[in-house]
Amino acid sequence: MMDHIRKKDDISVNEFIEGIVKGNRVILAQAITLVESNAKRHFEKAQQMIEALLQKQGSAIRIGITGVPGAGKSTFIDSFGTYLCNSGYRVAVLAVDPSSKISKGSIMGDKTRMERLSKNPHAFIRPSPSGGNLGGVSRKTRETIVLCEAAGYDVILVETMGVGQGEFVVRDMVDFFLLLVLTGAGDELQTMKKGIMELPDLVVVNKADGDNVVNANKAMREYNTILHFLKPYTEGWTTRAVTASALKETGIKNIWQLIQQFDCDTKKSNIFFERRSEQQRNWFHELVKQELYRQFYDHPKINQHVSYFENAVMKGEKSVAASAFDLLDLFVNNNS
Amino acid sequence: MMDHIRKKDDISVNEFIEGIVKGNRVILAQAITLVESNAKRHFEKAQQMIEALLQKQGSAIRIGITGVPGAGKSTFIDSFGTYLCNSGYRVAVLAVDPSSKISKGSIMGDKTRMERLSKNPHAFIRPSPSGGNLGGVSRKTRETIVLCEAAGYDVILVETMGVGQGEFVVRDMVDFFLLLVLTGAGDELQTMKKGIMELPDLVVVNKADGDNVVNANKAMREYNTILHFLKPYTEGWTTRAVTASALKETGIKNIWQLIQQFDCDTKKSNIFFERRSEQQRNWFHELVKQELYRQFYDHPKINQHVSYFENAVMKGEKSVAASAFDLLDLFVNNNS
Numbered sequence: 311m312m313d314h315i316r317k318k319d320d321i322s323v324n325e326f327i328e329g330i331v332k333g334n335r336v337i338l339a340q341a342i343t344l345v346e347s348n349a350k351r352h353f354e355k356a357q358q359m360i361e362a363l364l365q366k367q368g369s370a371i372r373i374g375i376t377g378v379p380g381a382g383k384s385t386f387i388d389s390f391g392t393y394l395c396n397s398g399y400r401v402a403v404l405a406v407d408p409s410s411k412i413s414k415g416s417i418m419g420d421k422t423r424m425e426r427l428s429k430n431p432h433a434f435i436r437p438s439p440s441g442g443n444l445g446g447v448s449r450k451t452r453e454t455i456v457l458c459e460a461a462g463y464d465v466i467l468v469e470t471m472g473v474g475q476g477e478f479v480v481r482d483m484v485d486f487f488l489l490l491v492l493t494g495a496g497d498e499l500q501t502m503k504k505g506i507m508e509l510p511d512l513v514v515v516n517k518a519d520g521d522n523v524v525n526a527n528k529a530m531r532e533y534n535t536i537l538h539f540l541k542p543y544t545e546g547w548t549t550r551a552v553t554a555s556a557l558k559e560t561g562i563k564n565i566w567q568l569i570q571q572f573d574c575d576t577k578k579s580n581i582f583f584e585r586r587s588e589q590q591r592n593w594f595h596e597l598v599k600q601e602l603y604r605q606f607y608d609h610p611k612i613n614q615h616v617s618y619f620e621n622a623v624m625k626g627e628k629s630v631a632a633s634a635f636d637l638l639d640l641f642v643n644n645n646s
Numbered sequence: 647m648m649d650h651i652r653k654k655d656d657i658s659v660n661e662f663i664e665g666i667v668k669g670n671r672v673i674l675a676q677a678i679t680l681v682e683s684n685a686k687r688h689f690e691k692a693q694q695m696i697e698a699l700l701q702k703q704g705s706a707i708r709i710g711i712t713g714v715p716g717a718g719k720s721t722f723i724d725s726f727g728t729y730l731c732n733s734g735y736r737v738a739v740l741a742v743d744p745s746s747k748i749s750k751g752s753i754m755g756d757k758t759r760m761e762r763l764s765k766n767p768h769a770f771i772r773p774s775p776s777g778g779n780l781g782g783v784s785r786k787t788r789e790t791i792v793l794c795e796a797a798g799y800d801v802i803l804v805e806t807m808g809v810g811q812g813e814f815v816v817r818d819m820v821d822f823f824l825l826l827v828l829t830g831a832g833d834e835l836q837t838m839k840k841g842i843m844e845l846p847d848l849v850v851v852n853k854a855d856g857d858n859v860v861n862a863n864k865a866m867r868e869y870n871t872i873l874h875f876l877k878p879y880t881e882g883w884t885t886r887a888v889t890a891s892a893l894k895e896t897g898i899k900n901i902w903q904l905i906q907q908f909d910c911d912t913k914k915s916n917i918f919f920e921r922r923s924e925q926q927r928n929w930f931h932e933l934v935k936q937e938l939y940r941q942f943y944d945h946p947k948i949n950q951h952v953s954y955f956e957n958a959v960m961k962g963e964k965s966v967a968a969s970a971f972d973l974l975d976l977f978v979n980n981n982s
Contacts, residue, residue: 594956594970598974630926
């Protein structure tokens with residue numbers, strides 16, 4: 311098998327498109343790597359591919375999954391994803407981890423985190439790179455979703471770690487957002503980032519098994535009380551808390567039924583499609599921002615003069631503002 | 647008194663400069679409002695003022711203060727600031743709160759949070775606006791520091807709330823960074839954002855008074871053990887934990903002595919000045935980024951065409967990437 315894997319630089323745009331549409335997982339993985347690449351030579355190729363594949367997108371549902379540390383995200387995704395595969399769906403799992411400035415770390419170091427799902431032929435798991443700058447990954451998750459949908463995956467699970475602004479970033483990429491929690495609502499809420507409870511469409515109290523069932527039910531009631539006082543994120547949908555056990559695989563079917571209900575309700579009310587357009591617009595402005603910044607620093611005049619201004623600023627010879635404006639003038643007035 | 651307050655639009659750049667240098671607190675407050683303004687007509691005036699005041703900066707020390715919720719930041723700043731004023735220093739307190747996307751709120755709704763300090767003639771407290779978009783405040787904190795230093799304040803305390811990336815933003819604006827904690831290191835560490843323990847130059851276990859003294863000393867030892875395993879943020883300086891009681895005003899003098907020691911050591915090793923230059927460079931690049939983005943969206947051609955592309959993207963008639971590149975072409979090639 312290994313000798314059939316070709317380097318991504320040797321694969322043409324058309325071969326990528328064909329391979330993805332046929333559901334070739336090796337080609338899909340290579341296409342994602344191409345999209346995530348920061349190399350200039352990969353950029354145009356990736357854009358052509360995405361442009362063509364946008365036409366091939368089906369009607370997948372995009373589900374964001376987050377949770378407090380220890381809530382059992384991996385086990386839950388393993389269990390939920392396997393249930394979906396057994397029900398006839400194809401499932402893709404992606405990870406988003408907007409890296410913090412100092413701490414680095416991978417959320418999906420290896421596929422053993424989701425042992426059963428990773429062996430399922432109807433599942434595709436995309437781990438995030440272990441260490442290094444993860445900016446590229448979080449930046450390209452939207453594009454990766456396009457590729458997975460073109461490859462025929464019906465359910466896209468986007469996992470976020472709960473560091474930095476990860477949840478807010480993912481909330482703006484998905485249709486449905488699920489927050490995984492443990493028992494002990496009061497204590498747990500203390501440790502949650504402010505605003506997190508305002509994001510989910512469903513709260514799942516995990517590990518509702520064995521001796522923990524009573525506590526899990528109590529936590530579910532507590533969360534439902536809290537949710538009662540919050541404005542639901544999705545208009546026309548009531549965010550509620552339910553219990554589940556990823557380990558014992560109970561409550562999983564109920565979760566999927568709620569998601570299908572959500573899908574049906576929000577499509578009927580058009581909220582689903584309005585949100586998708588809104589997300590498209592946000593994606594557009596983010597890409598404009600990124601590209602503007604990239605084109606600026608790649609510009610020969612800027613490249614040539616930036617260190618002069620940096621030095622002047624660092625030595626205190628020229629003010630920060632004056633230097634910034636002078637540098638900008640080189641770009642804005644002289645790039646025709 | 648009130649009838650002497652003029653509107654900031656009626657005050658000339660020279661009057662601002664003169665008033666600030668003379669230590670007029672009303673003028674200083676108005677100058678900060680001018681700097682924070684997003685109105686175009688205020689921008690150039692603010693730049694001229696900052697440019698001139700950069701020459702008047704003294705040798706103030708900039709101290710960042712953060713802490714877990716409930717650690718007693720307000721009481722600590724009230725106590726520490728009052729101690730400094732009584733020791734002959736002039737103290738300015740600023741707040742940084744990079745707003746989260748959903749939750750809004752003021753960290754310094756009113757000055758009663760720091761009751762004693764707010765009445766001290768040698769102190770200047772700048773509250774953050776209550777509600778609304780706080781982006782302007784966090785964006786202009788560096789400029790506000792310049793104004794306060796020109797006004798003769800010797801110690802600048804920059805408070806951050808511990809939401810989002812606040813600590814990382816403030817760490818890059820200050821010389822010394824102080825983390826306020828409570829007893830119960832183990833539990834508390836769980837609730838702290840990842841990477842926070844790598845930032846401070848000093849950890850202060852607050853509320854070391856009454857029955858809590860034994861626990862506070864225990865927490866101090868635990869924090870010192872943890873710190874022993876971390877690389878200190880400032881080269882050549884050992885980050886340590888101490889106890890204090892803002893309420894009983896114990897440990898405050900010791901903290902100031904440590905900060906003075908830090909000031910002396912890092913100036914001798916040049917680390918102090920190297921860090922300041924590095925911060926200047928980062929400030930420069932941030933300003934370039936902000937201005938580039940502002941000039942782009944203010945550009946007549948962009949202004950005129952952006953909604954066409956937005957609509958095309960939202961309706962799915964044109965891809966996000968193609969739209970972004972077409973919009974950028976209008977700016978990059980047609981603005982001479």
